[in-house]
Amino acid sequence: MALATELSASTAPPAFAWLRRVGWLERIGLAGVFVITLVAIFGPFFVPYDPMLRVAAAYLPPGAAHWFGTDEIGRDLFSRVVLGVRYTWLPGLAVIGIALLIGTVIGVFAGMVGGWVDALLQRVVELFLVLPSTLIALAVVAALGPGLINTMIAITIFWWPWYARMARDEVRRIRARPHVEAARIAGVKGSRLMLRYLLPGAVPALAVAATLDVANIILTLSVISFLGLGLPAPAPELGAMTSRSVDSLTVYWWLPIIPALVIFVMSILANLAGDGIRSALRGA
Template sequence: MASQDATSPTQRSFTDRYRGVIEAFRRSFYILGRNRLTIVGIGMVLFIAVIGLLAPVIAPYPSHVGSVTEFGQSLQPPSSEHLFGTDRLGRDIFSRVLFGARISMKIAVFVVGAALSIGIPLGLAAGYIGGRVEMLIMRVTDIFVSIPRLILPVAVAGALGPSLENVMLALIVTWWPWYVRLLRSEVKEVKESEYIQAIEGLGASRLRVMFVHLLPNSLTSLLVQATMDMGWVILVAASLSFIGIGASPPTPEWGLMVARGREFMPTHWWFSVFPGLFIFINVMGFNLIGDGLRDILDPKSRME
């Protein structure tokens, strides 16, 4: 009996923590359930992700992703044989759009992930350490931020040459400074709290304070912004391909497909319309998810 009483506080403590996590998830799903547009956004992004992953399986003409030419099928309208029609080389647009989903999701995840991996340490250091470290980081950041978001990737991609890898590098160079500025402002606010001062008083190292205590309490705005940025990254990447400094043929990138089909508008509308439609679905989906995350993570937005 005594041993049971001795262990009961630990069991109760574990149960309380477990219930708290469950309750947080319930509140989050409740808020998501109230926002139908967020559910639509999740569905859009999941749809794009699934068709990208399953493209080799569900694409009726996977060989048409490359430089295959079938001039006898050139510019065929949508039909049961070619759901989205064919392009000027006779390639199945539906198959190419499916593989393009994989490329677009890869660009979004890689660019935002790499930009965050650069921006988070620099933003933490600038916001917490301050002094000369902050001044140096922020002056370099301001140089990049002062250049418009579309001009900088155009300049970088144009200098490096048209390729998918160069597009992603150009976008990483463009996006990381914004995460530095956003996280720095959040960290400077959080580090003044009594909780952080108590941790410092107990002798915690700077790295521990920054990554274990400051970062988790400063991620709200960063997560929302990163989710929305995934859609914008896809849009900018498509824009670079559209103007000829992005992905190079025969890559089935949506922006490149829209650019190739514009000269056949409006008579052969399917050439550009279907890739453009998928760009819209992907960008809109990420924006709707970002709005939903803001409602969940930001108590002030829920009170408005």
């Protein structure tokens, strides 16, 4: 039995060899993240009802005709939740991508150049890191005005420094390795040194950090939406849907519970997926 397992593992396709390092819970997370992304992109095109229009009586409980029930106006809650996943998940990924790009560029540049440039950039990064990011983001959104784009801008402003600090530390650690020293002695410098020797070594740590941050971004977006600073009504943001119906918790429980539960499930799956990527890269 052990020999058969060993043989099957040794003959596994190389493209999927990393799955052997990932636990079953982490695989569920990776699959869940893939499904959520598909729902966010394509789900609104296949919902059974228009999320903005009244389609039935108000306050219908979950049933065969309306899987998640209807809201206080009579709109289908399932259709609104699917669209709400798009308004939460895709902006979260966009914020992660933009913040990761900005932070990586600044961090790699600071770590590679060093000297007073590194010291100056690190003081800027530390200034952002000591500020209460969530409160400042709320203040920025309040100043710019409610809206999804403004929310994304506010969160990105205070998210990139974490990646900048990590990228800088990784680059400084990689610079001390023998193969990088040999490349520098051989005359490799500038953008070639950064792109070929420094950046690839920093990518795994940054990728893991970014994946694990998806849940935090989703929760932050949901909190801002819950406080009424996201998209204005009747846009079906998950946080706002929970906020608007929280007074109905004891009577029409599905109105606040189902959107909040979807946020919780997305956060858990994102964390599990992050753990899975970390496990896969650890043995790479």
